[in-house]
Amino acid sequence: MDMKVDKNQIDLDQEKPTREEAMDAVKTLISWAGDNPSREGLIDTPKRVVKAYEEFFAGYNQDPLSTLSKTFEDVQGYDDIVFLRDINIETHCEHHMVPILGVAHVAYLPRDKVVGISKLARVIDIFAKRLQTQETMTMQILETIDQALDPLGTAIMIDAKHQCMTTRGISKPNVSTVTTKFSGLFAEDSELRQRFMGLTQAKG
Numbered sequence: 001m002d003m004k005v006d007k008n009q010i011d012l013d014q015e016k017p018t019r020e021e022a023m024d025a026v027k028t029l030i031s032w033a034g035d036n037p038s039r040e041g042l043i044d045t046p047k048r049v050v051k052a053y054e055e056f057f058a059g060y061n062q063d064p065l066s067t068l069s070k071t072f073e074d075v076q077g078y079d080d081i082v083f084l085r086d087i088n089i090e091t092h093c094e095h096h097m098v099p100i101l102g103v104a105h106v107a108y109l110p111r112d113k114v115v116g117i118s119k120l121a122r123v124i125d126i127f128a129k130r131l132q133t134q135e136t137m138t139m140q141i142l143e144t145i146d147q148a149l150d151p152l153g154t155a156i157m158i159d160a161k162h163q164c165m166t167t168r169g170i171s172k173p174n175v176s177t178v179t180t181k182f183s184g185l186f187a188e189d190s191e192l193r194q195r196f197m198g199l200t201q202a203k204g
């Protein structure tokens with residue numbers, strides 16, 4: 001776990017507003033948008049939004065590193081890439097608090113430890129359920145895998161659409177943002193990196 005995340009969690013504990021305060025803030029935003037928070041259709045909206053936020057941002061209460069603590073060493077001599085393609089990503093951009101939707105592709109080359117596949121998807125989900133930039137999230141996932149599994153190398157690509165670009169601002173609905181990060185042998189060996197890139201395209 002990097003220090004920045006720890007610090008955020010400490011700040012959160014000290015300064016966390018009450019549910020009532022959070023609902024009041026939603027009411028203020030409804031008024032700011034130009035509507036009447038007391039009309040029938042909106043009267044329960046603050047309650048719903050606050051509840052939705054508990055789901056959207058559940059990742060602040062979860063530790064990604066401990067999710068990968070149960071590892072396996074008996075892999076019958078398997079020594080090639082472990083690759084996960086098209087892991088669904090739903091996160092929120094930290095600049096506008098609107099959704100970033102896309103997929104992640106993750107690979108690692110085991111040194112001696114592997115981990116349950118679903119745990120890797122879980123790690124991605126924990127980071128996604130926080131306010132994010134795509135670049136930060138890409139780094140955090142890679143660093144967590146490196147720390148937990150000490151693999152020979154890790155590769156990650158996130159391919160996502162940012163609603164702050166598609167529905168507002170420059171309004172470019174089809175723009176995808178692609179971020180990649182490589183460590184260990186994936187960073188050193190361009191052939192291995194090409195294999196990763198090829199797997200992200202493969203259809204099966």
Ligand SMILES: [Zn+2]
Pocket residue numbers: 093094095096097098162164165
């Ligand atoms: Zn944004």
